[in-house]
Amino acid sequence: MRQEVRIGGFGGQGVIMTGIVIGKAASLFDGKNAVQTQSYGPEARGGASKTEVVISDEPIDYPKVQAPDIFIAMSQTALMKYKDDLKEEGILIIDPDLVNEDDIADFVADKKIKLFRAPATRTATDVIGLRVVANIVMMGAIVKATGVVSVEAAKEAILDSVPKGTEDKNIQAFEAGYGLIE
Amino acid sequence: MRQEVRIGGFGGQGVIMTGIVIGKAASLFDGKNAVQTQSYGPEARGGASKTEVVISDEPIDYPKVQAPDIFIAMSQTALMKYKDDLKEEGILIIDPDLVNEDDIADFVADKKIKLFRAPATRTATDVIGLRVVANIVMMGAIVKATGVVSVEAAKEAILDSVPKGTEDKNIQAFEAGYGLIE
Amino acid sequence: MVEERFVLGNEACALGAIAAGCRFFAGYPITPSTEIAENMSVLLPKNGGSFVQMEDEIASAGAIIGASWSGVKSMTATSGPGISLMQENIGYGVITETPIVIINVQRGSPSTGQPTMSSQSDMMQARWGSHGDYETIALSPSSVQEFFDFTIKAFNLAEEYRVPVLVMSDEVVGHMREKLIIPDSVDIVKRVRPELEEGEQYLPYDAPENGVTPMPAFGDGFNVHVTGLTHDKRGYPDTNDAETHTDLVERLCDKILKNKDKICSYKEEFCDDAEIVVVSYGSPYRSVLTAVKEAREEGIKVGSLKIDTPWPFPDEEISKLAENATDFIMPEMNLGQMVHELERVAGKDANVHLIGKIGGVLHTPEEILEKIKEVASKKED
Amino acid sequence: MVEERFVLGNEACALGAIAAGCRFFAGYPITPSTEIAENMSVLLPKNGGSFVQMEDEIASAGAIIGASWSGVKSMTATSGPGISLMQENIGYGVITETPIVIINVQRGSPSTGQPTMSSQSDMMQARWGSHGDYETIALSPSSVQEFFDFTIKAFNLAEEYRVPVLVMSDEVVGHMREKLIIPDSVDIVKRVRPELEEGEQYLPYDAPENGVTPMPAFGDGFNVHVTGLTHDKRGYPDTNDAETHTDLVERLCDKILKNKDKICSYKEEFCDDAEIVVVSYGSPYRSVLTAVKEAREEGIKVGSLKIDTPWPFPDEEISKLAENATDFIMPEMNLGQMVHELERVAGKDANVHLIGKIGGVLHTPEEILEKIKEVASKKED
Amino acid sequence: MNIIDSMLCKGCDICISVCPKDVYAKSKEVNSKDVYVPYPANQEACVKCGLCEISCPDQALYVDREVE
Amino acid sequence: MNIIDSMLCKGCDICISVCPKDVYAKSKEVNSKDVYVPYPANQEACVKCGLCEISCPDQALYVDREVE
Amino acid sequence: MAVKENPYKKYLREDRLPHIFCPGCGNGIVMNAFFKGLEGSDVDFDNVSMVSGIGCSSRIPGYVKCDSLHTTHGRALSFATGLKVGNPNQDVVVFTGDGDAASIGGNHLIHAARRNIDLTVICINNNIYGMTGGQISPTSPKGSFGTTAPYGSRDVPFDLASLVTAAGASYVARWTTAHPMQLAKAITKGLENKGFSFIEAVSQCPTYYGRKNKLKTPVLGMDYLKANSVTKRRSEKMSEEELIGKIIVGEFANRPHKELCDNEEDLVNENYDGGLAIKSAFWEEF
Amino acid sequence: MAVKENPYKKYLREDRLPHIFCPGCGNGIVMNAFFKGLEGSDVDFDNVSMVSGIGCSSRIPGYVKCDSLHTTHGRALSFATGLKVGNPNQDVVVFTGDGDAASIGGNHLIHAARRNIDLTVICINNNIYGMTGGQISPTSPKGSFGTTAPYGSRDVPFDLASLVTAAGASYVARWTTAHPMQLAKAITKGLENKGFSFIEAVSQCPTYYGRKNKLKTPVLGMDYLKANSVTKRRSEKMSEEELIGKIIVGEFANRPHKELCDNEEDLVNENYDGGLAIKSAFWEEF
Ligand SMILES: Cc1ncc(C[n+]2csc(CCOP(=O)(O)OP(=O)(O)O)c2C)c(N)n1
Ligand SMILES: Cc1ncc(C[n+]2csc(CCOP(=O)(O)OP(=O)(O)O)c2C)c(N)n1
Ligand code: SF4
Ligand code: SF4
Ligand code: SF4
Ligand code: SF4
Ligand code: SF4
Ligand code: SF4
Ligand SMILES: [Mg+2]
Ligand SMILES: [Mg+2]
DSSP, X not given: OEEEEEEEEETXXXXXHHHHHHXXXXXIISSOEEEEEEOOSGXXXXXXXXXXXXXXXXXXXXXXXXXXXXXXXXXXXXXXXXXXXXXXXXXXXXXXXXXXXXXXXXXXXXXXXXEEEXXXXXXXXXXXXXXXXXXXXXXHHHHHHHOSSOHHHHHHHHXXXXXXXXXXXXXXXXXXXXXXXX | OEEEXXXXXXXXXXXXXHHHHHHHIIIIISSOEEEEEEOOSGGGSSSEEEEEEEEESSOOOSOSOSSOSEEEEOSHHHHHHHOXXXXXXXXXXXXXXXXXXXXXXXXXXXXXXXXXXXXXHHHIIIIISOGGGHHHHHHHHHHHHHOSSOHHHHHHHHHHHSOTTOHHXXXXXXXXXXXXXX | OOEEEEEEHHHHHHHHHHHHTEEEEEEOOOTTTHHHHHHHXXXXXXXXXXXXXXXXXXXXXXXXXXXHHHTOEEEEEEOHHHHHHTHHHHHHHHHTTOOEEEEEEEEEOSSSBEEEEEOOTTHHHHHHOSSSSOOOEEEOOOSHHHHHHHHHHHHHHHHHHTSEEEEEEEHHHHTOEEXXXXXXXXXXXXXXXXXXXXXXXXXXXXXXXXXXXXXXXXTSSOOOEEEXXXXXXXXOBOOSOHHHHHHHHHHHHHHHHTTHHHHOOEEEESOTTOSEEXXXXXXXXXXXXXXXXXXXXXXXXXXXXEESOOBSOOHHHHHHHHHHOSEEEEEESSSSSHHHHHHHHHTTTSEEEEEEOOSSOOOOHXXXXXXXXXXXXXXXX | OOEEEEEEHHHHHHHHHHHHTEXXXXXXXXXXXXXXXXXXXXXXGGGTOEEEEOSSHHHHHHHHHHHHHHTOEEEEEEOHHHHHHTHHHHHHHHHTXXXXXXXXXXXXXXXXXXXXXXXXXXXXXXXXXXXXXXOOEEEOOOSHHHHHHHHHHHHHHHHHHTSEEEEEEEHHHHTOEEEEEEOSOOOOOOOOOOOOOTTOOOOTTOOOTTSOOOOOOTTSSOOOEEESBOBOTTSOBOOSOHHHHHHHHHHHHHHHHTTHHHHOOEEEESOTTOXXXXXXXXXXXXXXXXXXXXXXXXXXXXXXXXXXXXXXXXXXXXXXXXXXXXXXXXXXXXSSSHHHHHHHHHTTTSEEEEEEOOSSOOOOHHHHHHHHHHHHHHHHO | OOEEOTTTOOOOOHHHHHOTTOOOEEEEEEOTXXXXXXXXXXXXXXXXXXXXXXXXXXXXXXXXXXXX | OOEEOTTTXXXXXXXXXXXXXXXXXXXXXXXTTSOEEEEOTTGGXXXXXXXXXXXXXXXXXXXXXXXX | OOOSSOTTGGGBOGGGOSOSOOTTOTHHHHHHHHHHHHHTSSOOGGGEEEEEOSSSGGGGGGGBSXXXXXXXXXXXXXXXXXXXXXXXXXXXXXXXXXXIIIIITHHHHHHHHHHTOSOEEEEEEOSEETTTTSEEOTTSOTTOOBTTBTTOOOSOOOOHHHHHHHHTOSEEEEEETTOHHHHHHHHHHHHHSSSOEEEEEEOXXXXXXXXXXXXXXXXXXXXXXXXXXXXXXXXTTSOHHHHTTOEEEEEEEEOOOOOHHHHHHHHHHHHOSSOOOTTGGGOSOO | OOOSSOTTGGXXXXXXXXXXXXXXXXXXXXXXXXXXXXXXXXXXXXXXXXXXXXXXXXXXXXXXXXXXXXXXXXXXHHHHHHHHHHOTTSEEEEEEEHIIIIIITHHHHHHHHHHTOSOEEEEEEOXXXXXXXXXXXXXXXTTOOBTTBTTOOOSOOOOHHHHHHHHTOSEEEEEETTOHHHHHHHHHHHHHSSSOEEEEEXXXXXXXIIHHTTOOSHHHHHHHHHHTEEEHHHHTTSOHHHHTTOEEEEEEEEOOOOOHHHHHHHHHHHHOSSOOOTTGGGOSOO
């Protein structure tokens, strides 16, 4: 099965890294195939940041996301800019502290979107005490809400990606994120 | 009728200019067509210098000399280097002071070459008192010996080509050269 | 008053440029094109124009584009290595639709190769040398007179279509002297400023039907932004939008492709009943005519198509000839370049024969005649 | 030990270069190729090699040629404007028969164009971009793994034929991350010094049968003179002799043309009974396979020919396919470039259809499928 | 009142840093671009030197020089 | 005897000019390349300073340093 | 009544704002200093044409409401040479970056300086390639990090102002974004100098140079520039060691001499009585 | 017994003599000075590789019995950079001309100087483009004539030695063909300097520069060089006017500092224990 994931936020949130970690988890540790891409160019400057991952059991031919099954929005700008082609009944995960839910009420209803809220930034700051791990917190939420990658693969991919010495904090963050979704 | 002329000598003798003046005489003042070409590149450095002129009543298609009807050699090097493809019964004009006639005796005989001697450099120095007009002296000899261009056209072309103030000397040189050939 | 001179091809080119209204030349010496720069350095100050010897060919190409936007017609001239260096800025000239003329006096190549020998081996580079999709206009003179005439024509085409135009000459034509007839006046295409209706917003890249927008000079008050980035009708960069890019690049190509019939120029001789057509451009043409005439005398139905504008390639004319002709012969001073175009257009209907020749020496009439005879005799089999 | 990584295409390229034995990289940053330089700057010092950021792309191309003659395998990477600037030195690499690898991660063009968008619009430039006659070897990867593999292959071909080899990648492949499998050892072609019989005079350009002469390093004591001028078998300039030039340039071309069967690489899928063949190279291939499979499900006899080496173009294979196929479809991220080759080879026997697409977005499988269906339905008419 | 155009401000805080009179402070509200736009918390202190205006990279800042 | 290789000499006269001892003079005979090759007309004056050798652009000139 | 907007905004194409520069990028400050410098000079904004190469800094002319030529990387001065010689009546201002001017464009820079062509060149030196994502440039300080200097740069950087002085420019100055008023004044002088004027504006790139070199915020970047600047005069009393890592600010050259366009005009006047063929592409006849 | 031939001839490829240079061209003298300088240095001729661009002067390496790379116009230093960094054990000598080095190649020149790469560059400055037939070059004196300066050059020429000094070279000197012994000595120093060494050899081109500028014979050309040279020391006491048209000869810089290949080697040693991959293209394995 082919699954298309999109993550959007603003520069500095580690959005791209989340995409890479998901891709790595799927392709190196879950035995699937994955292609990760991201936005380049002026639009990627300062403001909005975006990454996309395609995951599949089969070899992946067309490598780009055409209409995501899953969209994670970590900022209001990203939410509004990138939401439109989310699939009917797709999954949308938002950081409720950074986006204005009112603006998407109709969208969610019309498209029968499965909406999840994961206050990743707040959790990172308050629970882990490290704002920069917000993306890993969100990773936990993504894994729980979507199951695109397994928990084990996710953890291995995180350990493979974060700086030495920060492993524990990151696993903690992942688990805190995992716990954010009921 | 197509006539092919080649002139060779060493750098500084004004060989190229002679070619240009002949071409000019034919095309601008004799109402014929002419194409003048010359050697470029390393071989044109310091040492040997060469120019070729094709003259014809018809439009000239192929612009290069394939086998000259007329060859004027103003140095030994040029003579030996460029003589070989002179046509049977072609005209060869040499400056006898600058070339070694012995070296071409066989050649002249075998090919039934019409050989003319024009001591242009000596004439320029001794008669005109200006070494640099040796090429114009030779021009006179060429016109007399070959008739490729008319005397009038030759003179007009010379006047059109030489620096202001030197016209008289050059015409004198031309005539001296004309007189060198019986 | 008509004037007659006996001049070098390269000098004729410079005289043509001046006659066409060229008043800026930037260049860097290189054999066998150098005499063009040298003549321009003499002529321009005498005609109110400027000559700048730049530090290299990249700068030369840049300077003439800058000069064109200042409102003067401009040109550079180079050969082999120099034209390779200009490729980036040629692409810039294309995308910014800057009228400029670039002379390439072709020499033996690749690399430094044979600086003083002739060739036609940059013909495909003229079409494909810069990165990206684009179309080219290129003219190839075969005589001193044509070098003068085609240089003027190049300026006119550059202005008419707002494109860089290449004159693809070669060492033979550049370095020979012939009679040049300079008419007392020549037809030149002058540049026309945009005209705005009252209150109309100025859109410097909003092209009319023919794809060519009028062009102001810097300082005319239009405040135009000129960029090598993909840009919208306002001239503003818009680099991530597929449609903007497609519209722009297709229009740039269509300016030339859709006006092919107006741009293409060629000369047919003995073609009416020709079963064999010798197609040539540039200096080899000189040997073609002799060969064709001689072959005709021997009863071979052969004609000559002499192409003035190798780019855009005259597809239509060739197709028409291919209705009668069974064989095309193309002499080129390369290992086969424009012959690819000939094959593309005529290959389905006729046999295409290349006479490729490198090393710097022009094809002789005999070589071409021989090929004509060979092809004719095969036909008889 | 086989290693698996999840990396960017551009990083895979750098890893491939290291695996192939590349120990010198000179480059100048340009989107979307920059990550190759960045990765080489990290990797080279860890492997005994050197990374030099040069002042521009001209210098980069020059430096890798210099380095190659010093005896190390060398590479540069660039895009669009940068590759245009390298054209002169690429020609120098060709005539001096210097093994080097040049990566072009293609972007939207012409000119500065769309720096962050994808394209395949430098394919013809790869063949014709430098002045003069020459032949090219170019590879086009369609995946991260292929970018690694083809970079190694590029080094091997460069050494085997003593030529500059281009890897014509594109932004899609350069900028996506996929799993890369790094084998514990790769086959590499090592350079071999000339071996002289006793008393034999050393002729650095006296080529054996296959046209490729062994190559010493500077400092090995062979006292070789390397020049971009036309040179004789001793390597000495001989620029006015037609024969020397013809021999040299023809040999340079023949090295590639006569070894086509060894150089060309491609992959056929579903071609055995194919009436329609989709021919692709580089990233569009990714959409081709999906489309072909779907069309097959709908009963259309369509196959895929995926070309790894657009240059030299696999004439023979295409001709073979054209015996059965009536139609060829070629998706390209340009306005039609390699399709000219396809037309040249297959055009007489089959219909050739281009799906040209510019603007930076990859063809979707749907677009290709649609074309397949359209062609299939026309065939039924 | 000195005015900051919240459509243009990118929240770099340079104005806060360069003002010799500490006129500006960061606001608590983000604008539509996720930016915390400064405001003249200490307007009275402004001596109209213009340093903030010339140092604002986004031409977002206006110093009110009118005499009220 | 200082020797001038007439196969190499191009007749530039630099040796004549640079020699502090006026050793060289122009010969009256042209060589095969139309060049008047100098000769050491004044060999005895030579102090073996080597200036002519290093100044001969064509590596045509040899200064005899052997003690006879 | 004047509009209540930033005083430099009126020079900009409003339909393109906000510009693409990252938050706190020094480019915007240099733009302001340029407008201020222009206002202080005898140059009329309506007579200004701008030229640039490629880079973040080179994007500036595209935002200014005047004729502008955004050219190829490193080549701005070549284009500007043609533009200016073609019509010397314009005031031509070139914006460029350290990579654009000093790396790929170094040759055009020294040649334009040698010819002393009447251009005002504002080089925004942020010690990095911003546009392409943070590679080192020929002005990156020894020991600084960039994406292509993962182990720290080992090269000695160019002293651009000195190099351009040695190449022959008639006016040369260097200031930083932390000295906007002085920068503006230098630009005024540059605009008024009839000859080649080179103003180096050392600037912060928080996004790339900052991120790699512990100057992550714009404010840290500007504070660094301020703290490490020494005036030319003071620097002359300092030893080479003391000067390591310092930014010497002030005027490096101010020695007017004949410039290229004047030379060209002389040539025309000596050989022709019709004067310069300005905008002749639009003429009816020749 | 030694052969009775010119002492510098043994370094040359005899099968290529006589070389293509015009009678009396300074190129041959600079070649001799190079061989003499080499003999006086600690460098072994067998360890020398040569590189050049395009021009008459750039033809020199092709005549020398060693490995040589005759590259593209202006780019010699780029090629030399790769050649030297690829195998720092070689002594790499670059021959170039004023056009090659300072016109089209100016950028590579200042960058090579900045990197202080260990090359010895001998620039034969004949103030003209010889190979292409006498066009002016960036070093042509103001007022001199060339085929592209029919009315006399109006530009101020580069002072190459000073420019290269400003760019960062560690050894810089200038002499003329009329000072062959001093030139040889400077070349010795340049060869021994571990860093970028630039030796400018001002030279005569009788064929083109001479013909256009009343210095038709080689001897006139050399006499002119001799008469118009002033030593660096003396020049420092002369006014700018007095120096017009003068050739300042002597040493311009001699300040050794860390060079590029050493920096590269440091990086390898810090990150790898296998040492530099010299001639690795020939290795069996990696
Ligand atoms: C020929 C060419 N090479 C490389 C590039 C890629 N490129 C674009 S901008 C740039 C560097 C810009 O640096 P700088 O001039 O310092 O500008 P900044 O972005 O730092 O302001 C490079 C290398 C290009 N556009 N063209
Ligand atoms: C890219 C390129 N442009 C131009 C030329 C033509 N060209 C060859 S040598 C030369 C000038 C050489 O001048 P210089 O370096 O001073 O050498 P000289 O001949 O005076 O010794 C030029 C312009 C070339 N070969 N390549
Ligand atoms: S004008 Fe000066 S004092 Fe007033 S806010 Fe701005 S910087 Fe502060
Ligand atoms: S300086 Fe300008 S952009 Fe920066 S925070 Fe202040 S108002 Fe906003
Ligand atoms: S060695 Fe000295 S003295 Fe003897 S001939 Fe030569 S220059 Fe004259
Ligand atoms: S210096 Fe050499 S080449 Fe010149 S005349 Fe003397 S021997 Fe002959
Ligand atoms: S990348 Fe750097 S230079 Fe470019 S806009 Fe951002 S901060 Fe400015
Ligand atoms: S043209 Fe000048 S530089 Fe070239 S070889 Fe002749 S004299 Fe020497
Ligand atoms: Mg920068
Ligand atoms: Mg020179």
